[in-house]
Amino acid sequence: MPETLSPERTAARLCELSADARAAVLLDAAGSLAGSSDSDRARARELGDLARRLFEEVDRATRDWNVEPPEQVEVQVPGGAVFASRTPRWTLAVVARRAALPSLMLWDLRAVLGELEGGPPIRRATAAEEGAPGPATEEVAAGELPVPELGADGPQGEAAAGR
């Protein structure tokens, strides 16, 4: 059974998944530090405080916009980039390398937060020679597809086709 991701492990998990992540912090709904990739507690708290203030400023900047509150933030600065993502319960922020691809970083943030909130764990791709746990059959491969196959026979497909 896969291990559940704990808040304490979440920031480190993001840094494991993304080669471009340099340091990350997780805040709870109250804005308190819930986890950090940095073992230095004082530095982690400082980074967490800055991450909380970043969303406060972003909320201030977008308050008058007639849109939903932003869920993710990207700030590019000369020495690197900061990305942050939030759910009603958690805020995860990461300092990334300058070369980090924004779309990938934002995807990783969302995926790790999803895992923390009980979603399926993110799996690393495994090379064919490493071997899958079971026989390599079409059924096994189909079970690993992230989206249902289009045009598959089934009640929904039939309804959509007007059958």
Next chain:
Amino acid sequence: MREKRKGPISRAAGLAENVAATVRRMQREREPRVLVYDPSGYARLVQLEARGQAEAMEIAEEMVELVSRAEAQ
């Protein structure tokens, strides 16, 4: 109608144009800026003169500096 075949010089020029466009795009993506994304993933740029934009940039710079200092230790 079939597309007219390009010669080697024309192909090389096309390739150079693509590389230049990619470099320009990458530079543009790394320009200092604040972008916010709504839940559907739609991105909006926070304008330079917008309230909070300078502060957000400052905070992000502090975060990067903090991590750079830690890495240098």
